[in-house]
Amino acid sequence: GNSVTQMEGPVTLSEEAFLTINCTYTATGYPSLFWYVQYPGEGLQLLLKATKADDKGSNKGFEATYRKETTSFHLEKGSVQVSDSAVYFCALTPIKAAGNKLTFGGGTRVLVKP
């Protein structure tokens, strides 16, 4: 079956530090890959996505590249802000499969301190 593994948190950083959250997946075929973010007290929001190998998704200074050879989709940001404190979820959906239900990783809590 499909599965997503991401690094456990919490990750605590200082403002302007570099952030990496590792994500690897297991899936049949070529899934679409997503990063969702959940800010304190808010719902899940799509942060970025990539639908095929070597695609790079980017948004709000975050980037992730779809690496088929390593089955990974690591999230990076060069300079984090306090407002980036949130829980980040890596997820996949098997494109073209009936339903396209999402399989999520366990989530990584990130805390950015001023």
Next chain:
Amino acid sequence: GAGVSQSPSNKVTEKGKDVELRCDPISGHTALYWYRQSLGQGLEFLIYFQGNSAPDKSGLPSDRFSAERTGGSVSTLTIQRTQQEDSAVYLCASRPTGISTDTQYFGPGTRLTVL
């Protein structure tokens, strides 16, 4: 509406009672999903609707859980004889039709607490 809405935002109930959770998807979105977010299990898929039918119910944890969708719009998730392990945040998401439209849009969730 502008986004997916869910009601109630919070629900506290006693063990053994039935609860109904409501989801209003984004207008025109034919696909609708229910997920559950709990401390022990993370984010889990429950059920998927395409229109009013549910071709994938594989995530429903027991026969106490059921869901329906009417008019291709509003969906209700019902939990009968609630147990303490049902305590979680129940999330609804919707997606436009079409294979290339794979992004799901989530509502704010309903936090269910079973005492």
